[in-house]
Amino acid sequence: MDRMFHYFVRNLVIVSIFTGLLSGCGVNTSGKSAEVATKTVEPVTLKFHFWYNEDQDNWKAVYKQFEKKYPNIKIESVTAGDNNSLDYLKKLDLAAASGDQVDVMMFSAPQYYTQRAAIQMLEPLNSYIAKDGYKVQDEYYFDPSIGDKTYALPAKKATFFVMLNKNHLDEAGLAVPKDWTWDEFLDYSKKLTKGEGANKRYGTYFHTFPLYYQIAQINQMENAFLYKPDGKSINIENPLIKKSLDILRQAEIMDKSATPYSEVISQKLNYRPQYFNEKASMILTGDFMIPEAGGTDKVPANFKTAFAPYPKVNKNDPTTTISGGDLMGVYAKSKHKEEAYQFVRWYTTEGITLQGKYIPTWKKADVSKVLDNLIASSKTPDKVDKESLLNVMKSSIPQKFSIPVPYHDEIDKAYVKEIERFLLGEVDTDTAIKNASQKVQEVIKNNNK
Structure with a gap:
């Protein structure tokens, strides 16, 4: 009996050690998903509210390139596609008041931006900008900060x-x-x-x-x-x-x-x-x-x-x-503020440049190349006098x-x-x-x- 007891204890100790080793290697012996050193990034869908026509202005190519760089983030647009920015604002405010999902929003003029910043509809981006290590005035042709708070980044530059x-x-x-x-x-x-x-x-x-x-x-x-x-x-x-x-x-x-x-x-x-x-x-x-x-x-x-x-x-x-252009911000009640900011920052730099439809406010953009793309996107580019435009x-x-x-x-x-x-x-x-x-x-x- 003693011999059988010692044999049982010895095997129990071996099993315990082996289990501990497996646990240390990140293996979960209970059959549930084990915790690993690298955190699994949950997929996120952002609702992007704006007024542009997606097909006409090459927006789907923008989403595709962004999702390629950030595979965990999907962009879902909310737009009438009629290029009517005033009607869009009514729909945006209604969506926010109704509790609909809003993550990223655009404004066609500074006053529409300041109005919504004043009612705390926009998330201050200061901490995200500081984390990325840049200054808005160094990166963009204009700084839309209100006091010491930055609620949006400039997208296209108006001329x-x-x-x-x-x-x-x-x-x-x-x-x-x-x-x-x-x-x-x-x-x-x-x-x-x-x-x-x-x-x-x-x-x-x-x-x-x-x-x-x-x-x-x-x-x-x-x-x-x-x-x-x-x-x-x-x-x-x-x-x-x-x-x-x-x-x-x-x-x-x-x-x-x-x-x-x-x-x-x-x-x-x-x-x-x-x-x-x-x-x-x-x-x-x-x-x-x-x-x-x-x-x-x-x-x-x-x-x-x-x-x-x-x-x-x-x-x-x-x-x-006239100075101005589109401004892009993060909704203050978004559940995905970090991801929303990533899209805002990416679009106002790389995204708007590759889109080839607007003049970027981003200082590092190749404006000559963008102009070529803008002219080429016309139905009949030879109807555009490039020399006078330049x-x-x-x-x-x-x-x-x-x-x-x-x-x-x-x-x-x-x-x-x-x-x-x-x-x-x-x-x-x-x-x-x-x-x-x-x-x-x-x-x-x-x-x-």
Whole structure:
């Protein structure tokens, strides 16, 4: 009996030692998954909210390349694909209020970003940026930080310019402008206008975007908003506001060389059809139109497009362009903030470059190569005048980037409402400016109680 007992104890000890060795090697003898030294990365699906058309703007190739580099992260887009950034914002806010999954979001203008940062909808990225070891101002052409917090990274860089129908220029004996003033712009518009009635071709077309109502001020190097940098006093009595209204009055009423505002709103006109259907010879727009300059499947181009810089007020002024572009941030309530940041950082550097659809704000991007890709992405690249486009990109100086106040849109609406009365001939210039000043001052006062 003793002999059998000792034999049993000896085998038990051997088994215990062997089990311990197996346990030390990471083998789980219970049949469950053993813990290993390298942590298994759980797959994550990010919901990316934006407004662009995925097929048109090459977004699916972006997801594919990102997922190749980060195989544990999948991108699932939430977009109407209609390029309507204002409708998108309503849907974004509704998704957030409804508790839908939101991880990454984009904004087409700084004010939409500051509004949502103000209500703590965006995650501060400072700790992620510090961990990656870079400074936003060193990596990107503008820094969208609000105070000491960075809530988003810049994606595409906006450059504003004038697109011109080259055939119409040649017909009128006009050269492609390399440097010009608003007075010269108005002269071109007058000379490019042709015909009467339903068949009339206007020299230019001004859309209903608020920037057109402050056209001579909006691209200034500093102090370009309807309010001063302190956010508490108006900037509408600035002489450049009157100049802006004079430009519109000259083109639409005096020279009849711009599509009348009454027609724009009553017929719900849009700048793309007006330009590509040759109802207008020039449009003031941004670099988001470069891939469309050679036409698309929906709107083909039957003529060559040339480019001119944003017009100046005075001949000796610098050639400036509106500063801004898309901003990309992480939702404050996302359950995958680390992965969401990884996508934001990757897209605003490598991703947007390989996408080949926009001018990156990332300083290390090869802009010349990006331009080639943008032109090549048009339906008919030979309809794009690359030489004049390169001149615009080289000569245009971005204005100093300014963070708008959260109630920026409210100010815009109050201003536009009064300027619309001027455009419809209900009030004169001085009355429009006086009324707009009062309305905007009320908005500022109500938001600074």
